[in-house]
Amino acid sequence: MKKVKLGLLGLGTVGSGVLKVLRQNAAMIKRREGLDIDVGWVLVRDKAKKRSVEIDPSVLTTDAQAILNDPEVDLIAEFMGGEEPAFTYIRQALRNGKSVVTANKEVIAKHWHELEPEAEKSGAGLYFEASVAGGIPIIKTIKRSLQANHILKFMGIINGTTNYILTRMSEEGSDFQTVLKDAQRLGYAEPDPTADIEGLDAKFKLSILSTICFRNMVPLEHVFCEGITRVTAEDITYARQLGYGIKLLAIAKKNGNRIEARVHPTFIPLTHPLCAVRDSYNAIFLEGDAVGSLMFYGRGAGDLPTASAVVSDIITACQNEGGHHHRTGMDEGEVIFERNWISRYYVRMLVCDRPGVLGEIAGLFGKNGVSLESVIQTTRGDDASLIFITHEAQEQSMMKALEDMRGCDVISSIESVIRVER
């Protein structure tokens, strides 16, 4: 039996979940994994605060240095969230030769390229399974079970809040603001929901996951990001009529030395497995050159699901200690971050209801090299709605076509533009 002394940084939702799982399954972890894990320190802001888990007050400290410099601490697990001081603490732990397990997507997305060399230098391990898609085991699976594949692309529902909102909008026909307020009331959305609904949370995770899949750092500034605030109940209705659902997808593709990475609301066929992912569940659909299509589905957040990933990393770290850290080797060579990707598009606009209008607008698409797959026209009062689905086109051609349309006097307004994947 190997004894391990663990230092926890943070005792919020995830930290408490980790304590619960370590206790509840301690006997199993001893028996099956040969590890006796002792939580020696827990860093908190306020030692007097009431906690949802029972904890020996003598392990609580407000002094990070007491933990980071304790020679008896083998391993640090960090769940403070946010960039600082988490980044500084993680770097210090690695420099002190202590392996680190973290759920911190912001630190990993922004600083992995600095932390990985520190880990290599000291021989400590750096593990962050829980930073992407919570309980879904995706990072280790890609590194240790899909090594025989070039990962060609993936599409993920990796933000539970937006999937919850879009599911309710879709199943109830409600509009965005109504469902958002309800989601806040029920605790599915934060009081300040910006990071979720504007796609920033998904952007961090996409940066990490695409780096792991493609073995090329995909920095945040190369990830395109659009949130769900402009998706309307009307778009969802038309989507369904056309055989699609709308999901906030994090999409990444690699083709030769070109990588594209983008987060945006997306039309996805009703028969696609991602479309069946409801409520706050997460899922990652990926394609490897040998394995073909795979999908991983589960809880992307929550105390115990996230703790499942954290404790798995803790166990792996303890078993690897003394052995070598499983480095994620990056591929050599320059990559180009593609902004002019190929996609299909859904476009909904209000136009004057008179003969020849459709032809004029179709002409503006055609002039820019965008061809049309289907058109629906519905008339209401003076205005008519036109709904287009295009064939595959270049993003820049599509943007140029939309620009031309904004100067076209038969078009009252372009209401929605949503990318379409299959």
Place this chain on the structure above:
Amino acid sequence: MKKVKLGLLGLGTVGSGVLKVLRQNAAMIKRREGLDIDVGWVLVRDKAKKRSVEIDPSVLTTDAQAILNDPEVDLIAEFMGGEEPAFTYIRQALRNGKSVVTANKEVIAKHWHELEPEAEKSGAGLYFEASVAGGIPIIKTIKRSLQANHILKFMGIINGTTNYILTRMSEEGSDFQTVLKDAQRLGYAEPDPTADIEGLDAKFKLSILSTICFRNMVPLEHVFCEGITRVTAEDITYARQLGYGIKLLAIAKKNGNRIEARVHPTFIPLTHPLCAVRDSYNAIFLEGDAVGSLMFYGRGAGDLPTASAVVSDIITACQNEGGHHHRTGMDEGEVIFERNWISRYYVRMLVCDRPGVLGEIAGLFGKNGVSLESVIQTTRGDDASLIFITHEAQEQSMMKALEDMRGCDVISSIESVIRVER
């Protein structure tokens, strides 16, 4: 760069796929994993046979001993299928200290308890990711990413042929025999489809997967098995009306020291993620006490998907060599294999269309402790169809109720009994 000499046993679909992946991705495997894998020998029945992959004739042999006793061979990968001689060869390889990677579900389901001690004795590794659900990385994921969980239950679509047949029956309204013949014509079903349609293939895989999940050997004789041959187009229609789809599920649950393991056609709600698994795809839906619900979806068969799992195992085996084999420790203590499980049931019967019949039949359910959730009655000519969905009941109570009904003169026939999961 570590050089590895590999001996392949078998060059059918899977063997050829493995060769293709090893070649196609050789540069990546060298670069990322530090392994230079050389196929030194391939065991075939007929050296002159035309192959779908190019192969140097000098590595082909019809003599298994030449491979198993070659001191330069580090690792054996077996894809012969069937129990013998595969089992004998695998055992001999392990005894000779050579690690073994296999896709052979029959050998693992029947002989793992004999092979694991051989592996431990010699220090060789035994890997069989490809034996369950083809390309879906499930075995290593449970062992290495879900170690913090007690796995409480899982439900899997782990036979592609039957899922293909049920999908087409469901989407086209066709009957079993028609779709089976078409599936055989298209190569989705074997000329002798028994192992698939009677559930035997799924039974092997369920035995392996439940052993991994529960850390208790689940021998084949304790796996209940019923195939899909009696599922009718009519049942599928009623299922849909009631909000369900029908899938051949491999179900296993552990509760304290009681384990149940069963393969049978199952009603599953249309909103359940397993219901969206179409065609020949596989999926495993599981529940852990920390992680909650997870689902893994992908290709359960085919040359390249299966090769993805095999080559991943080969890479893992090469990297573990010199280190220790990651043994799957079994839990101590007796377990009881539960036959009297709890389930809901769908029952369809033809009855005399006269007053009081429903009351009489409901009484026979009630007398045996089975209560009813819903009833649909449809009348056609002299006979009426009654369709029941029960609440949760014990299997034995349900069987007793059905026995009582067989002696009841108002019931012309019990047409279908299908278990219901949620």
